[in-house]
Amino acid sequence: MTSLPESRPGQKKLGLVVDLDICVGCHACATACKEWNASGHMGPLPDFNPYGNDAWGVWFNRIHSFEEGEGAGARTIHFPKSCLHCEEPACVTVCPTGASYKRAEDGIVLVNESICIGCKLCSWACPYGAREFDVDEGVMKKCTLCIDRIYNENLAPEDRQPACVMVCPVNARHFGDLGDPQSDVSEMVAQRRGGDLMPELGYKPVNKYLPPRSSRMVPGQTATADAPAPNDPVSPSDRLLRWVDRLLSR
Amino acid sequence: MHPALSIVFFTTSSGAGFALLVLLGLGAPLDLLPPSQGFGFAALAIAILLAAAGLASSAFHLGRPERAWRAFSQWRSSWLSREGVFSILTFLPAAVFGIGWVFFGVTGGLVGLCGILSAALAATTIYCTGMIYASLKPIHQWHNSWVLPNYFALGLMSGFLVLDFLVRLWAARPWGVTILTFIVVLTGWWTKERYWRFIDTTSAQSTVASATLLGSRGKVRMLEPPHTEENYLLREMGFRIARKHRVRLRRVARLAGFALPALLTLLALVLGGALGVVAAGLAVSSAAIGLVAERWLFFAEAKHTVTLYYGAEVA
Numbered sequence: 001m002t003s004l005p006e007s008r009p010g011q012k013k014l015g016l017v018v019d020l021d022i023c024v025g026c027h028a029c030a031t032a033c034k035e036w037n038a039s040g041h042m043g044p045l046p047d048f049n050p051y052g053n054d055a056w057g058v059w060f061n062r063i064h065s066f067e068e069g070e071g072a073g074a075r076t077i078h079f080p081k082s083c084l085h086c087e088e089p090a091c092v093t094v095c096p097t098g099a100s101y102k103r104a105e106d107g108i109v110l111v112n113e114s115i116c117i118g119c120k121l122c123s124w125a126c127p128y129g130a131r132e133f134d135v136d137e138g139v140m141k142k143c144t145l146c147i148d149r150i151y152n153e154n155l156a157p158e159d160r161q162p163a164c165v166m167v168c169p170v171n172a173r174h175f176g177d178l179g180d181p182q183s184d185v186s187e188m189v190a191q192r193r194g195g196d197l198m199p200e201l202g203y204k205p206v207n208k209y210l211p212p213r214s215s216r217m218v219p220g221q222t223a224t225a226d227a228p229a230p231n232d233p234v235s236p237s238d239r240l241l242r243w244v245d246r247l248l249s250r
Numbered sequence: 251m252h253p254a255l256s257i258v259f260f261t262t263s264s265g266a267g268f269a270l271l272v273l274l275g276l277g278a279p280l281d282l283l284p285p286s287q288g289f290g291f292a293a294l295a296i297a298i299l300l301a302a303a304g305l306a307s308s309a310f311h312l313g314r315p316e317r318a319w320r321a322f323s324q325w326r327s328s329w330l331s332r333e334g335v336f337s338i339l340t341f342l343p344a345a346v347f348g349i350g351w352v353f354f355g356v357t358g359g360l361v362g363l364c365g366i367l368s369a370a371l372a373a374t375t376i377y378c379t380g381m382i383y384a385s386l387k388p389i390h391q392w393h394n395s396w397v398l399p400n401y402f403a404l405g406l407m408s409g410f411l412v413l414d415f416l417v418r419l420w421a422a423r424p425w426g427v428t429i430l431t432f433i434v435v436l437t438g439w440w441t442k443e444r445y446w447r448f449i450d451t452t453s454a455q456s457t458v459a460s461a462t463l464l465g466s467r468g469k470v471r472m473l474e475p476p477h478t479e480e481n482y483l484l485r486e487m488g489f490r491i492a493r494k495h496r497v498r499l500r501r502v503a504r505l506a507g508f509a510l511p512a513l514l515t516l517l518a519l520v521l522g523g524a525l526g527v528v529a530a531g532l533a534v535s536s537a538a539i540g541l542v543a544e545r546w547l548f549f550a551e552a553k554h555t556v557t558l559y560y561g562a563e564v565a
Contacts, residue, residue: 062476069467096321096331118313127388129556138313
């Protein structure tokens with residue numbers, strides 16, 4: 001049924017929190033996602049012409065890179081993007097067959113491949129580009145939030161997290177219940193003023209993005225950072241080491 | 251948006267077919283059309299063929315056409331499903347109407363009622379088709395108040411042009427139909443011009459800044475795309491049309507889709523007889539070419555918000 005489940009107070013909303021401040025753009029999350037999901041719930045994720053020109057295929061996670069600002073004040077931001085498991089997912093309601101659905105118990109948006117007709121309308125309805133069409137099978141595919149990991153009792157409890165979260169080397173991705181205001185992820189979002197992508201469209205994404213911190217070291221400041229700030233307590237032994245360092249650096 | 255030929259053909263052909271069904275379903279019971287059974291057969295056959303050919307063509311767009319029947323199930327939430335349901339429902343009273351008119355020469359009573367019912371259902375089908383596009387928030391060029399009037403006006407316009415041609419084969423000078431056709435063509439032209447002006451002068455609320463939560467340090471721009479080659483998203487949603495082609499295709503749509511059909515309709519009105527039939531026939535063919543160009547542009551000019559992640563600043 002593509003009508004959305006009724007929202008209940010205190011409803012579980014599983015999702016991701018992505019920290020744009022510390023993502024280094026290594027693409028490990030995209031690779032780990034592809035590796036797990038190629039044989040997972042939505043698998044296979046086909047690749048076409050993988051070693052030639054015009055290689056393409058189905059991926060659930062894409063890492064974009066942006067710049068903001070000009071000159072010394074500018075910075076590079078790496079921006080991983082996967083399905084946001086929206087609370088108002090038009091990709092679900094536009095589905096004519098009932099293949100696209102949102103789970104009432106945890107809010108995960110999934111596709112039932114066995115009844116998908118491959119009309120692609122859901123991919124048109126998603127503002128974020130979270131769905132990718134599998135031309136081999138003629139059906140739409142998307143991120144499952146690693147539903148086959150997070151509830152998998154064959155895995156150790158600490159491994160029951162999405163593959164992209166498990167692999168992130170800098171801890172820029174977090175998984176949890178964003179419907180529970182006391183959860184780690186919800187508190188992180190509150191502290192760092194995390195937000196929604198394209199909130200103006202009203203899809204109410206569950207996944208949140210933490211904006212880059214504003215007090216960021218910029219190249220112009222690093223030169224002066226060597227000199228101790230006026231109230232910076234520097235011990236005599238540190239001063240000695242610095243002096244030795246400077247001496248040896250000549 | 252990628253202009254898939256199957257969908258371009260589907261919306262133009264079934265739009266014309268269902269609109270013609272609206273005109274026949276209302277016109278015959280109200281005695282506004284030639285009551286001849288031959289005319290009824292020709293007109294209804296063409297209407298149903300156009301509508302059905304469009305629907306069949308849309309199935310080619312599917313990854314799994316054999317499962318198409320499943321699309322009738324989610325009418326509670328999906329405009330695509332509603333379109334499917336109403337298009338099939340339209341054929342039921344249309345069959346009674348057609349059999350009554352073509353085989354028994356009856357256009358009043360219960361048969362007439364079925365005609366009016368199929369007209370209402372056909373109009374609802376066109377409404378659903380328009381809403382499939384108008385309901386998609388990520389596409390500014392579709393999610394606006396000009397899209398539904400466009401679908402209705404252009405559908406009616408093509409329906410009227412076909413009707414005018416057919417009526418001329420049975421009645422020498424169908425003044426009423428021809429004058430209405432002329433007015434509807436001009437109305438279609440006007441709504442299309444207003445639509446084009448709207449999409450030329452406005453853009454989506456979403457920007458690369460709202461799509462990424464960035465921008466506190468200044469302008470946001472793409473540094474690197476996530477992949478070196480095109481992917482599904484860029485092929486399907488990232489279609490870009492050169493300005494040169496856009497201008498040229500709009501000219502084709504204006505000329506072949508509206509200006510020529512309007513002129514030829516007037517000419518048919520003046521000429522009448524065999525020459526009138528030829529003029530009306532040319533008006534239909536010209537409009538067909540113009541409307542395909544118009545519908546192709548409707549897709550090609552539509553920009554999806556996903557392009558904001560791939561270098562577009564606005565959508």
